[in-house]
Amino acid sequence: MALFEATHLHKRFGDQVVLEDISLAFEEGQVSGIMGPNGAGKTTCFNVLTGRYKPDRGRVTFDGEDITGVAPHRIVAKGISRSFQIMTLFDEFTALDNVVMALPSTRRRGFDGLHALDGDSAAQDRAAEIMGRVGLKGREGVNAKSLSYGERRALEIGVALATEPRLLFVDEPTAGLGTEATARLTDLMRELKRYTTIVVIEHDMRFLFALADKISVIHWGQVIAQGTPDELRANRWVRRSNIGELANA
Numbered sequence: 001m002a003l004f005e006a007t008h009l010h011k012r013f014g015d016q017v018v019l020e021d022i023s024l025a026f027e028e029g030q031v032s033g034i035m036g037p038n039g040a041g042k043t044t045c046f047n048v049l050t051g052r053y054k055p056d057r058g059r060v061t062f063d064g065e066d067i068t069g070v071a072p073h074r075i076v077a078k079g080i081s082r083s084f085q086i087m088t089l090f091d092e093f094t095a096l097d098n099v100v101m102a103l104p105s106t107r108r109r110g111f112d113g114l115h116a117l118d119g120d121s122a123a124q125d126r127a128a129e130i131m132g133r134v135g136l137k138g139r140e141g142v143n144a145k146s147l148s149y150g151e152r153r154a155l156e157i158g159v160a161l162a163t164e165p166r167l168l169f170v171d172e173p174t175a176g177l178g179t180e181a182t183a184r185l186t187d188l189m190r191e192l193k194r195y196t197t198i199v200v201i202e203h204d205m206r207f208l209f210a211l212a213d214k215i216s217v218i219h220w221g222q223v224i225a226q227g228t229p230d231e232l233r234a235n236r237w238v239r240r241s242n243i244g245e246l247a248n249a
């Protein structure tokens with residue numbers, strides 16, 4: 001059984017059918033990719049998988065438990081985290097404190113815990129370790145607003161990792177990144193795979209083909225192809241579209 005499964009998901013907005021019978025399975029310890037052209041329904045699919053939207057039909061299970069329509073904060077508490085396309089950092093806080101605030105131990109203490117951020121050396125050590133994992137060693141004391149765009153993306157992933165997820169959803173991590181930063185991010189994601197199961201939505205096919213164990217291609221609200229990067233490269237539909245070409249580039 002896969003760690004996370006979605007079966008026969010349907011979602012419509014008014015008259016527009018956005019997801020039509022989508023089934024996906026994400027295996028523990030793997031990086032799974034979701035790709036597809038603009039407007040294909042990827043973000044809607046992510047929102048259904050992570051509890052922001054309730055599907056009209058279909059079922060989502062995590063570790064065998066039915067989580068269909070469960071509220072996002074409850075889903076996070078079950079061990080599923082999401083790194084957002086929209087930045088969600090506290091700009092005036094240091095990079096390290098952004099990570100400290102996301103740690104379960106800090107969150108358990110509630111808002112008062114924030115006053116004691118400096119005093120909790122265990123939390124500081126744990127956050128520093130996470131900073132290292134996402135390639136931000138040495139940047140702990142820098143305010144989030146002073147980090148480069150690529151560093152902020154890495155910090156966001158660090159914040160998501162700090163919640164100690166069993167499954168991490170990452171939404172378009174390469175958006176706005178140049179070639180060099182994208183290459184660094186590829187290395188970072190490969191490293192993260194050692195600690196957690198990852199699902200990535202991505203436009204950048206080269207990035208996804210270099211990273212993912214399995215990729216699902218969504219188009220017109222349906223899964224039109226699925227497989228390992230090699231299987232997809234050999235897929236007739238993929239070969240005839242420009243996806244295969246770009247993935248081999």
Ligand SMILES: Nc1ncnc2c1ncn2[C@@H]1O[C@H](COP(=O)(O)OP(=O)(O)OP(=O)(O)O)[C@@H](O)[C@H]1O
Nearest residue numbers: 013014016018036037038039040041042043044045
């Ligand atoms: N809340 C909403 N209300 C109405 N229509 C929506 C809503 N969210 C998405 N849609 C529509 O659903 C379709 C799929 O959008 P979605 O954002 O899921 O695609 P996408 O593959 O993520 O595209 P992109 O890569 O451009 O973000 C689009 O036609 C969009 O206009």
